[in-house]
Amino acid sequence: xxxxxxxxxxxxxxxxxxxxxxxxxxxxxxxxxxxxxxxxxxxxxxxxxxxxxxxxxxxxxxxxxxxxxxxxxxxxxxxxxxxxxxxxxxxxxxxxxxxxxxxxxxxxxxxxxxxxxxxxxxxxxxxxxxxxxxxxxxxxxxxxxxxxxxxxxxxxxxxxxxxxxxxxxxxxxxxxxxxxxxxxxxxxxxxxxxxxxxxxxxxxxxxxxxxxxxxxxxxxxxxxxxxxxxxxxxxxxxxxxxxxxxxxxxxxxxxxxxxxxxxxxxxxxxxxxxxxxxxxxxxxxxxxxxxxxxxxxxxxxxxxxxxxxxxxxxxxxxxxxxxxxxxxxxxxxxxxxxxxxxxxxxxxxxxxxxxxxxxxxxxxxxxxxxxxxxxxxxxxxxxxxxxxxxxxxxxxxxxxxxxxxxxxxxxxxxxxxxxxxxxxxxxxxxxxxxxxxxxxxxxxxxxxxxxxxxxxxxxxxxxxxxxxxxxxxxxxxx
Numbered sequence: 001x002x003x004x005x006x007x008x009x010x011x012x013x014x015x016x017x018x019x020x021x022x023x024x025x026x027x028x029x030x031x032x033x034x035x036x037x038x039x040x041x042x043x044x045x046x047x048x049x050x051x052x053x054x055x056x057x058x059x060x061x062x063x064x065x066x067x068x069x070x071x072x073x074x075x076x077x078x079x080x081x082x083x084x085x086x087x088x089x090x091x092x093x094x095x096x097x098x099x100x101x102x103x104x105x106x107x108x109x110x111x112x113x114x115x116x117x118x119x120x121x122x123x124x125x126x127x128x129x130x131x132x133x134x135x136x137x138x139x140x141x142x143x144x145x146x147x148x149x150x151x152x153x154x155x156x157x158x159x160x161x162x163x164x165x166x167x168x169x170x171x172x173x174x175x176x177x178x179x180x181x182x183x184x185x186x187x188x189x190x191x192x193x194x195x196x197x198x199x200x201x202x203x204x205x206x207x208x209x210x211x212x213x214x215x216x217x218x219x220x221x222x223x224x225x226x227x228x229x230x231x232x233x234x235x236x237x238x239x240x241x242x243x244x245x246x247x248x249x250x251x252x253x254x255x256x257x258x259x260x261x262x263x264x265x266x267x268x269x270x271x272x273x274x275x276x277x278x279x280x281x282x283x284x285x286x287x288x289x290x291x292x293x294x295x296x297x298x299x300x301x302x303x304x305x306x307x308x309x310x311x312x313x314x315x316x317x318x319x320x321x322x323x324x325x326x327x328x329x330x331x332x333x334x335x336x337x338x339x340x341x342x343x344x345x346x347x348x349x350x351x352x353x354x355x356x357x358x359x360x361x362x363x364x365x366x367x368x369x370x371x372x373x374x375x376x377x378x379x380x381x382x383x384x385x386x387x388x389x390x391x392x393x394x395x396x397x398x399x400x401x402x403x404x405x406x407x408x409x410x411x412x413x414x415x416x417x418x419x420x421x422x423x424x425x426x427x428x429x430x431x432x433x434x435x436x437x438x439x440x441x442x443x444x445x446x447x448x449x450x451x452x453x454x455x456x457x458x459x460x461x462x463x464x465x466x467x468x469x470x471x472x473x474x475x476x477x478x
Contacts, residue, residue: 055091055230079140082133089129090210093203094230096122101238102344112346112474127176130169164209171202200235207231246341253277255338257292258314260330263398267364268330269307269318272338278312284375285347285368285448285474286310288317291339292332300325301341305368305450307399309375310343318367318398347448347474349375355446355469356383358439360430360459362390362423362451368474369450370399377410385410386439390419390428390455423454430458432465447471 071077099106099119107115142152156162178195207228253274261269272288287305291297302325307318321327347368349357357376361369366389376385391397403416417438419428436442443466449459456473463471 055094073144075140075143077140078136078143082136082138082140085129085136086133086210089126089133090206090227090231092122092126092129093206094234096126097200097203097234097238101234102241103237107344107346110346112344123176127172130172134169161209164205168202168206168209171198171205175199175202200238203231203235242341246339249280250339253280255340257332257334257336257338259334260332263318264396266321267318267398268321269316270304270330271314271316272340273314277310277314280343282306282310282315282343283348284309284371285349286343286345287368288315288340288342288344290317290329291341292329293337293339294328294332297325297328298339301339302326302329305345306343306371307367308371309378310371318364318370320364345474347372347450347472349379349448350446350470351379353446353469354380354383355444356439356441357385358435358442358445358447358463358468359385359387360390360435360447360449360451360455361387362455363392364398365450365452365455365474366391366398367450369448370402372448373414373416374406377406377414383413384441385414387414387416388419388430388435388438389416390423390430390451392420394418394420430455430462432462435459435462436466442466442468444469449473451475 071080096119099115099122138149138152138156142149145152156166175196175198178192210227253276255272255274257270258273259269259271261271263269272290284306287303289301289303291299291301302323304317304319304326306315308316319326319330321330345368349372357372357380359369359372359376369387369389373385373387376383387403389397397418397420407414407416415438421428423429439445442463445463445468447459447463447468447470449456449471450473453475456475460471460473
């Protein structure tokens with residue numbers, strides 16, 4: 001199944017790998033490929049760090065200003081340390097909400113996967129600070145009252161203001177537990193996501209507790225107003241981007257399931273159509289979250305990547321039917337009304353670059369890579385494109401006929417290398433020497449990868465070592 005490459009010749013990498021029967025390996029340019037507009041990236045992460053650091057410093061200064069003169073005992077010192085940890089947890093929650101509010105410039109500058117990872121790490125920090133807050137405040141109160149911890153906890157439950165704090169703390173701890181790797185992997189994505197949404201309710205409850213009962217905010221109208229604004233503004237932005245805008249878009253475009261086509265055992269491509277889809281900004285490499293107007297799928301959603309370049313007559317996503325949501329989605333009848341969030345995601349080609357493109361996929365990570373390869377051939381008519389596709393075995397490989405068609409149309413610019421077998425096999429390792437054998441111009445390339453965390457981490461390391469023009473990765477490990 002080898003369409004002819006450039007001049008009908010098939011070439012293998014320098015290390016001697018044999019081209020698989022479904023791949024077309026074209027001759028690579030011997031000289032470095034010219035890049036006309038490589039630009040330095042903007043250090044958005046540094047700006048974000050400065051903003052968060054400033055917020056923490058402001059909170060610490062406010063705490064110091066309102067507290068130090070009144071601390072004269074050990075019990076008061078412990079209590080105030082607990083209050084400071086509660087304020088620090090509040091700043092972390094504000095940052096967490098901001099990171100996942102789908103703010104366009106932030107997503108494009110830093111990348112959705114990195115923002116999600118920061119969100120997860122801040123979540124662990126927040127849970128830790130909440131625990132510290134509860135322990136220190138309870139201990140401080142007990143010492144001040146010369147009473148037992150149990151008696152203090154009982155007194156909390158009789159105070160409406162403290163009850164709000166208890167509720168918020170329990171929710172935060174619950175979300176923290178279910179987000180732990182071992183617990184999370186034992187749960188379905190749908191169940192985990194539903195529990196995770198409770199965090200927003202906890203944020204609002206904690207805000208009420210801090211403004212009404214917080215020693216640093218109660219009776220301080222200016223400080224309270226600033227704190228409420230800092231909490232509410234990111235939540236409003238999140239609601240606008242994740243609820244209001246999707247409501248308006250879905251009412252306008254009437255998304256509908258148009259076709260379901262099997263690609264491999266347990267893998268299906270789903271075509272989505274709608275009114276005026278051509279007016280929606282969508283790019284290869286992005287994904288949509290899909291709900292369906294049927295019982296059980298109205299409020300549950302999963303992210304699915306485009307597996308073909310988005311077109312005006314419809315979008316195609318490819319779904320691995322491995323969870324409750326995805327298994328039900330691929331069995332829905334044609335004509336079912338769908339509800340979409342997005343498109344979103346930063347695994348996209350820079351439209352202003354003419355650099356060569358190296359795409360790396362693992363398993364179902366080939367879904368956005370398939371779309372990116374097609375888009376790269378269109379957007380960069382003078383640049384080579386190499387795809388490295390790690391797959392368990394060739395029976396599970398996706399889009400074989402489409403890869404053949406793309407290589408046939410590419411005029412010698414596209415090479416697709418399946419890497420079947422275990423990822424630990426020496427021949428399939430994604431180290432610097434291996435990748436350079438397939439793409440010797442990696443130092444000038446835009447590198448994009450999608451797969452499990454191990455694959456994306458390896459590709460990121462290799463790309464940075466080679467000083468690639470850019471590297472963008474997306475991991476599907478939730």
